[in-house]
Structures are given as C-alpha cells and as structure tokens.
Amino acid sequence: MKKLSNTTKTLIALVLGGIFGIFLSVLPENKFVQTYLLDGILKLAGTGFLNAIKLIVVPLVFVSIVYATASLDDLKKVGRIGGKTFIFYMLTTALAIILALSIGGILKPGIGVDLAAIKANEIATTANATSVNFVDTLLNMIPTNIFAAFSEGNTLGIIFFALLLGLSITAVGEKAQPLLTVFESANEVLLKLVQMIMHFAPYGIFALLATTFANFGFTALMPLMKYVLTVLLGLALQLLVVYMGMLLFIGKLRPSIFLKKFAPIFNVCLSTSSSSAALPLALEHSEASFGVSKKVSSFTLPLGATINMDGTAIMQGISVMFIAQIYGIHLGLNDYLMVILSAVLASIGTAGVPGVGMIMLTMVLASVNLPLEGIALIMGVDRIIDMFRTAVNVAGDNVCTLLIAKNENEFDETVYNRMDNSDF
Ligand code: ASP
Numbered sequence: 001m002k003k004l005s006n007t008t009k010t011l012i013a014l015v016l017g018g019i020f021g022i023f024l025s026v027l028p029e030n031k032f033v034q035t036y037l038l039d040g041i042l043k044l045a046g047t048g049f050l051n052a053i054k055l056i057v058v059p060l061v062f063v064s065i066v067y068a069t070a071s072l073d074d075l076k077k078v079g080r081i082g083g084k085t086f087i088f089y090m091l092t093t094a095l096a097i098i099l100a101l102s103i104g105g106i107l108k109p110g111i112g113v114d115l116a117a118i119k120a121n122e123i124a125t126t127a128n129a130t131s132v133n134f135v136d137t138l139l140n141m142i143p144t145n146i147f148a149a150f151s152e153g154n155t156l157g158i159i160f161f162a163l164l165l166g167l168s169i170t171a172v173g174e175k176a177q178p179l180l181t182v183f184e185s186a187n188e189v190l191l192k193l194v195q196m197i198m199h200f201a202p203y204g205i206f207a208l209l210a211t212t213f214a215n216f217g218f219t220a221l222m223p224l225m226k227y228v229l230t231v232l233l234g235l236a237l238q239l240l241v242v243y244m245g246m247l248l249f250i251g252k253l254r255p256s257i258f259l260k261k262f263a264p265i266f267n268v269c270l271s272t273s274s275s276s277a278a279l280p281l282a283l284e285h286s287e288a289s290f291g292v293s294k295k296v297s298s299f300t301l302p303l304g305a306t307i308n309m310d311g312t313a314i315m316q317g318i319s320v321m322f323i324a325q326i327y328g329i330h331l332g333l334n335d336y337l338m339v340i341l342s343a344v345l346a347s348i349g350t351a352g353v354p355g356v357g358m359i360m361l362t363m364v365l366a367s368v369n370l371p372l373e374g375i376a377l378i379m380g381v382d383r384i385i386d387m388f389r390t391a392v393n394v395a396g397d398n399v400c401t402l403l404i405a406k407n408e409n410e411f412d413e414t415v416y417n418r419m420d421n422s423d424f
Contacts, residue, residue: 006199006354007273010383013202014209017380018221021213038214042207049204050376052197057362060190061155062162065349067183068306069166070176081408085300088400089308090344096238096310096396097343100317101336103234109226109318110325155363159345191351198355201383209380224381227322231385234314235392243399251403253416258402260419261289262395269391273383275305275352278394286398291415292405300404304397309347311392312357315385316343316364323365323374335368342367357389358382 004012024033072086143149143157150158169176169183212220244255265285268278279301286297320339324331331339346360358379362372405411 005271006201007271007383007387009202010205013206014380014383017206017209018213020206021210021215021220022217024210024214025217033214038211042211042214044207045203046207046211046376049197049200049208050379052200053359053375053379054362054372056190056193056197057155057359058150058153058158060194060356060359061346061349061363062150062158063183063186063190064351065159065162065345066166066169067180067187068348069163070169070180070183071306072166072170081296081299081404084407085303085400085404086307088404089304089396092242092396092400093308093310093313093344093347094340095242096313097317097340099238099242100234100314101321101339103230103237104318104321104325107226107230107233108321108325109230110223110322153366156342156345156367159342159349159363162349187351191353194351194353194356194359201355205380205383208376212377212380223322223326224377227318227378228381228384230322231315231318232388234318235311235388238310238314239392239395243395246403247399251406253402253406253413257417257419258290258399261285262398265394265398266391269394270387273354273386273390275309275390275393275397277352278390279305279352282394282398286401289415289418290398290402291412292401293410293412296405296408296410297401300401301397304400305352305394307348308397308400309350309352309357309389309393310396311389312350312360313343313347314392315357315382315389316346316361319361319374319378320364320368320370322378323370326374326377327371329370331368338367339364352390352393354386354390355382357386 024037027033140154141156141160143154143161146158146161148154149161169180212224244258247253247255247258262285265278265282268281269275272278282301282305283297286292286301287294317339320331342364346363350356350360358375362375365372365374402411402416406413
C-alpha cells in the first residue's frame, strides 16, 4: 500500500476523531470510557501533543528570531530593495492582522458557544491580567532578567532580547560568525524537532477532536465550522481584495493573469503546507512567467518565505477573537495593539514549514493573557487551515516581489502578460 503523507493522515485523523467523539458522546454514562479513554489514552495523546508544542515555543521563538534578524544583514547588501521589501512585508502583515481582527469582531465566530463553563477559573485569572496599560505592557517587553523571561515564558521579552542579540551579531560581523553558525545549526535542529512532533499530529489531533466532541457532542461542530469558515473568508479577502487590489492599483497589473499563473504554486502550497517547499517553484515562475528579474526575486522570495506570513497572521487574528469570545474575555484597544505587534513579530519567527503558525499562536495569545487551552479546540482543524494560509503566505511574497520589481524597473511586462507559456 502506498504510504500516506502526513497531511492525508492528519485529515483522516480529523474526521475519524470527530466521528469517534460523537459516538462517545451518545453512549450512556460509562465509567470505562471516562477512566480509560477520556482521562486515559486520549488525554495522554491529546494533552501530550499540546505539551510538546508548548515545550518547543520558547526555544523556537528565541533561536529563529536571533537567526532571522542576524541574517537580515543581507538587507544591507541589497540596499534600497532590501529596505523596501522589509517595510512592505511588515506592513502587509500588519494589514492582514487588522483585517483578521475586524472580521473576527464582525462575524463573532466564538459568540454563543458554551464551552467555557468548565474553564471558569482561568477566566477569572486572565480577565484581571488583561487590564494592564499599554506602556506597562511595552515595559514588560524589556525583561530585567532573561532567565526569568525564559522560565516564565515571557515571549515578548524573549523576542526583544532575540532581536537585540541578532542585531548585535550583525553589527559585530566577522568575529560573531561562530555564534551565528551556532544559531543557524540550532535553528535547523529545532525545525527537525518540530517535524518530529508533527509526525505525532495525526494521533494528537484524533485524541483532541475525539475529546472535544465526546464532551460537547454535536454542539462542538458549529463553532469549529464557524471558525474554519471565518479564517477561510479572511484568507480569501486577503488574497482577492488586498493583494489583487495592490496589483491593480499600485502595480497597474491585471490580477486575473496573476491568479492563473499562481495556480501551480497554490497547488504545491496546498499539498505541502510549507512556504519553503513552494520556494523553488515560486523562484522559477517569478522569472519565467511573471517577468521578474532574478536580481529581485532571488532576494525577496526567500526572505518572504522566512519572514512574511500574512496568511498565518490572519489565522492568528481570528483565533485571538475566537478564543476571547468563547471564554467571554473582553479585549481593549491596548490588547489589540499588542496582538498586532506580537503577530508581526511572530511572523518573522515563523518558519515556512507545516504547523509552526499554530505554535507561534501560543505566543500571540500569551501576549494578551488569553488562555492557551483555547488552542486545544482549534488545533484539530488547523491542518486544513495551514494548507490555505500557506498559499496566502506565498501569494503575499509573490505580489510584493512583483510590485518591488516593477518599481525598480526589474520587470518585463510582456512576459507577465503572455499567456501562452506551455506550463499553463
Ligand atoms: N505552514 C506555514 C508556511 O509554511 C507556516 C504556518 O504554519 O503558518 O507558510
């Protein structure tokens, strides 16, 4: 039998977990099910998986941000193009997160869901904690003791330190090379670790969904579907309205051509859920069918695959709203600013491989003290979202590349407009 890919296995686990959970929910009260399944093997697999994800957050955030910042040295080498690209990437990510928070606020996917009763204690603690003011929160980002920040999981503090360390490595240059190599290698190792944890995803997801549905029966279905549809709507708006609007109004380029030529890359994103995996094809298409010169694309596309994750930001914004609504936690203006800031920073630290966006979500939630347990609810359906958000991540890199190339006169419009390429 052909070996199933991890994506296929995870999708199968998702459906089976839901069905199994609903089956458990209709069974009459049963001590065996409660003790050995729900509080036994399912808890072990589900909570074990979530614990493993939480375990990797702090080291991953730290190492990936130091490494990404130190590698931004390339920005200097490419001068003006580098600066423009960086600003463009950060602005589109901020726009994406604002769009997501607005959609989450308007559609309210988590309102009317009564999954919160069991978490009353957490709400009490978190609701108090969110009322600190913005200045204090910013001050909190400058930890006085980095080891305390690590042990408390103060991710914004860790990011701040990581950014400073990365910039210092760049500033020192030659002599800091060995340290940069250490971070490069640590980054590789941690990504391998994420991959190993993700191999366990089908079992973890089966257990998490089965537990949710066993506890809440069919009532869990609606909120989860609402969540998925809201995120998909956000992603569609980002792609079709924000990006296509930019192509049309800023670049004066026809969006329909972009969409047609982007289709093969889109498919790779769907099947791999990885910006990095889609990079070789994106690089090839950028020159051959979008008409962008290598000078621009060879810099902007790899950088985008590392630091520009607008689709991931959309998922994170809507997740924040969804979880806050479910737990009945009110978010104020300071909290929204905090979410925007932390999601833009998280985007820099998110590697272009499957599942990392969800890991980074813990950091965004922690920045406004939302309960991390909320992740257990949405983790189960994350694989579907990962496929589409990756496609939006990569589309964002390509649109930015086109606009920068056009602006820099590194673009051949006849190639862009030509529709007779044999691969289409
Ligand atoms: N899978 C995404 C990507 O490669 C990252 C994420 O998990 O959001 O772009």
